[in-house]
Amino acid sequence: MSAAAPKSGQPLIYLLHDVVKTRESEGVAFRLRVPSLQIARGEKIALIGESGCGKSTLLDMLAFILRPSTAGAFRFRPQDDSGPLDVDAYWQRDRHNRLGDMRKRHIGYVMQTGGLLSYLSVRENMSLCRSVLGMGDDGTVEHLAEKLGIASHLGKLPDALSTGERQRVAIGRALAHRPEIVIADEPTASLDPYAAENVMSLFIGLAEDFNSTVILASHAWRNIRELGLRRLAHRTTRSADRKLTQTVVRG
């Protein structure tokens, strides 16, 4: 792994080389190919593309939720004081607990529809990752709630909130344990354009405050063009018989 990415001069958090994921359902196959992907600390990355082009497939691999079909190299180096971890080797040795621990500790994930637990209060939802990691209450949850404009909802259940408020809770939950990386899968897809723009800039601003690296998927570029994200290049092609769709992502 090279010491620094040319783009920002920062150490690399992710280094992927020849990573492939093939998925198949009902006789139709999809293949995501990543010949090369380097993400440096502090970068803000966006994968923008139409539905079905493989955005969630890539994000789920970066979050160690989905196992690549094959990988030339898949390295992850969340902190500068440790060497790069060989994610592919963990998958090959079925070290699922280790992969889960890395995800919990270093990654915050914002899901498209929030993914909040309906039986926990907003405060409990936002504190969940901190509790799992044994982190005490240092005021981070209150600080985030304040910034996200949901402080008055901390004692409520998610069902009592609007869609936009729930998405803001989901963003707070993903950041509350101060992860090195925040992955967001279409975090504003269920919001109207005005709310989407607002929530997106809140999200990116907070991720910057927390020094988190951001990896974001969206089907719309319009709302995030001004936020200074580096857009990954991708190209989707279909075979003549339409039985194979392939997306190649580079960045």
Ligand SMILES: Nc1ncnc2c1ncn2[C@@H]1O[C@H](COP(=O)(O)OP(=O)(O)O)[C@@H](O)[C@H]1O
């Ligand atoms: N669980 C699954 N099993 C089999 N194929 C899947 C599964 N999820 C997605 N796919 C296939 O992978 C393609 C890419 O899906 P996805 O990564 O979810 O795209 P996006 O997030 O860009 O909408 C889909 O078109 C579908 O064919």
Ligand SMILES: [Mg+2]
């Ligand atoms: Mg998706």
